[in-house]
Amino acid sequence: MVPLTVILLYVAIASFLIYTFKNKKPLKWSEIANAIPFYQYIVKIDSEDTFKIPGPLRLPFIGTKWQNIKMNKLHEYYESLNNLYGDVVLEVCSNNVPVISLFNKNDIEKVLHFNSAYPFRPPTEILSYYRKSRPDRYASLGLINEQGPEWGRLRAKMTPKTLESRKVLSSFCSDFNELSDEFINVIKLKRNEENIVKNFEETMKLMSIEAACALILGRKMGYLADSHDHLDNNSKELMIAVKNIFGVIRDSYYGNGMWKYFPTKLYSKYIEYEDKIYDIITGIINETLHDHEFMALDSDNMSILAMILKADGLDMKDKISGVIDFLTASQVLSHTMIFLLHFLSEKPEVQEKIYQETLPYIKTLSYENIKKFHYTRAAILESLRISPTAFSVARILEQDFNFSGYHVKAGNIVLLQNMVACNKDENFENAKTFNPDRWLNENGEFNINQCSASPIVIPFGYGKRACPGKKFSEMEMTILTVKLIHSYKIEYHSTFEKQFEFLVVPKDPVDIKFTNRF
């Protein structure tokens, strides 16, 4: 006999669900969607053309979310979708919104080359929902998530041409050289008796966040010191929040989505991290505004924080969210470096070539000098081609397109599956093989146009919406790689596996052996 309480509970839950769906109680997604004019045009699955696109079985309410996808293997899942259904694949979110994956080089290029005034990238739902619920703190969804003319305004104000000027890059180059030397020392201290740094990803993340704070906040946090005992609570909490927020965003995006209807644990965790970062950044901004010396620096020596604080036409809410967005977005360095170290570890001869190429310049790794490192830059690009951390670039179509014979209407969300496409032999010869030489011309010079499929190598995105941190990150990766190779021979001591955490990241633990070069 089923106890009466169980029956009553069942009836209560069923009635609630029927009420929720039958009365079309507004989903939080649609609240967000209606708040952003462009989103009203996102097409729903009722479009006949969209239905013709192959993909996993679609069920009412849950779309294609019934599949037992291991969330941390999502990047492999997309490769299997391509193998099963072809170059254009349809998935349907639980809120009936279609998401179309494009795997074919020509289709990807069509979207990239569409000349949009304000390229639309679907926003992160959980962040958008939370920021909309806090008008006391946020005036907009922020640079990463805002759309249309408002995004255009934020982008123009927060990423002025001076941001990537030679002088700003040169000035940061010398700061980053110092940090890299500290990092080399940290590795020395963290090696065990076999010269292995266990859980290297943790050490690398410290470097990543220290570099981000130097670039964006213009301050040294001390995350690379021997011990963290000296750090104040804010510094410790900032580190934890910035490190963990990506995992929560991933779960909100690809999980069961219950946070949209109930105040789940996941949503509380998200608020906890977002609020922590907000409070600490607001404190730092207030301190900075009172630091007259800092604010008086000329634009060539300014941090991104000072540039944003000095920008005209942005209110304080915009400035705070801008700094938060820059800080969280810049955490990708650590994953990209670990992928690169894996490839270098597999090919000691590449390490040797980098060593020889950079030997004459090792004492002065200036911004001008590192441009001469053709082979090193080719090795970095090759790693980003095979193992980008952003496995796809998302866009919302602004006009109808024909993709490999399928008509796809404006308003559809497409995922440009650059990682899968970049690992296909039809686009790159022996695509899965790490081969820096493919990026060198007959004179041994690095040339991005050396491969005909280079337009789909988009680790930093593309066009007006591309990553504003690209030049900084390429510079950081070059300096760090050169310094590491001049100090150590690098060898992976754990199996190399990737996992999905909103971004593709190395599966931990990563153990790397660093043997002194001399």
Ligand code: HEM
């Ligand atoms: C290896 C390091 C990095 C990688 C691989 C990376 C990758 C990306 C990608 C793929 C996008 C999306 C671009 C698009 O949709 O076309 C993006 C956007 C963005 N990145 Fe990065 N990024 C890195 C480092 C940084 C750094 C250091 C900063 C800060 C200075 C930064 C700030 C941003 C911001 C603010 C956006 C949003 C731009 C917008 O929507 O207008 N990133 N990044």
